[in-house]
Amino acid sequence: MERVNQLILSKAGSDVQMIPEVANHLISSGGKRLRPMLTLATAAMFGYEGDHHIKLATSVEFMHTATLLHDDVVDESDLRRGKSTARTIWGNQASVLVGDFLLGQAFRMMVEVGSLDALDVLSTAACVIAEGEVLQLSVAKNMETTEDDYLAVIRAKTAALFAAAAEVGPIVAGTDKATRSALKSYGMNLGLAFQLVDDVLDYGGKAAETGKNVGDDFREGKITLPVILSYRRGTAAEREFWKESIEGGQNDDARLEKALGLIGKYDALTDTIQRAQHYGKIARDALAPLPETPWKSALNDVIDFCISRVN
Numbered sequence: 001m002e003r004v005n006q007l008i009l010s011k012a013g014s015d016v017q018m019i020p021e022v023a024n025h026l027i028s029s030g031g032k033r034l035r036p037m038l039t040l041a042t043a044a045m046f047g048y049e050g051d052h053h054i055k056l057a058t059s060v061e062f063m064h065t066a067t068l069l070h071d072d073v074v075d076e077s078d079l080r081r082g083k084s085t086a087r088t089i090w091g092n093q094a095s096v097l098v099g100d101f102l103l104g105q106a107f108r109m110m111v112e113v114g115s116l117d118a119l120d121v122l123s124t125a126a127c128v129i130a131e132g133e134v135l136q137l138s139v140a141k142n143m144e145t146t147e148d149d150y151l152a153v154i155r156a157k158t159a160a161l162f163a164a165a166a167e168v169g170p171i172v173a174g175t176d177k178a179t180r181s182a183l184k185s186y187g188m189n190l191g192l193a194f195q196l197v198d199d200v201l202d203y204g205g206k207a208a209e210t211g212k213n214v215g216d217d218f219r220e221g222k223i224t225l226p227v228i229l230s231y232r233r234g235t236a237a238e239r240e241f242w243k244e245s246i247e248g249g250q251n252d253d254a255r256l257e258k259a260l261g262l263i264g265k266y267d268a269l270t271d272t273i274q275r276a277q278h279y280g281k282i283a284r285d286a287l288a289p290l291p292e293t294p295w296k297s298a299l300n301d302v303i304d305f306c307i308s309r310v311n
Helices: 002-011 018-027 034-044 052-075 085-091 093-112 118-140 147-174 177-204 225-232 236-247 254-266 268-287 295-306
Strands: none
Touching: 002 018, 002 052, 002 268, 018 052, 018 085, 018 093, 034 052, 034 177, 034 295, 052 085, 052 093, 052 118, 052 147, 085 093, 093 118, 093 268, 118 147, 147 177, 147 225, 177 225, 177 254, 177 268, 177 295, 225 236, 225 254, 225 268, 236 254, 268 295
């Protein structure tokens, strides 16, 4: 990870002064670096000793950072990990363009690695993430969104990059297709669990721990699973409240309090956590046939870490 962090800083450099300023604002803001860790761990798991996994892990982190820069513009977010977003400091144009620069650097590093398979996996993930962004736009502020619609969004937006990060490790380590598939499945289901927990934290977390204010998703009119479950289980009057709040943009503090009450009334957070635990179990089962190594134990620990954030 130390080598990945050094590469991140060097590849975020540019003679155009604003690029490293914007990039480093987000890169240095204390992200967990979970996705690049998956690439490093899944390569090391099979005894890989070169340095291709360092470049691929950095590519994965740059793809992630680019999507955050773009996301904050689309969502008009003011806070990210407890700090002002790049868009509020440098503007929307700079955020989008620096995100594009980081994507370009990510693909340059993939080409340097010289693995067509790894390039295929990560470039496919880039397309799927973009599709997820557009799909989210199409269901935004629509209370008729189903749980299946919502899962399709997070599978594309969040889980696809987890899956790709976990799959490129065994690719550079030269493993067989079954191993690649197992780790891809692990990453996909870990990503689903991770996002579901994130959605719970927005209504049940503390700003200091999450880097977000409680209710940010509510104020932005985001359709997440706790909202979908509360809406579907509610009375006609309660459903009207959700429509006014999410679709109509009536989202002041008093309405947030009422929303939190309804989410509690229908056990929406508990059930969302149970969904996350379900995907965590699928991720664990995907790992089960692989050889017992300290790396496998670490990957299992990551599942526990992702879900325990809500305890």
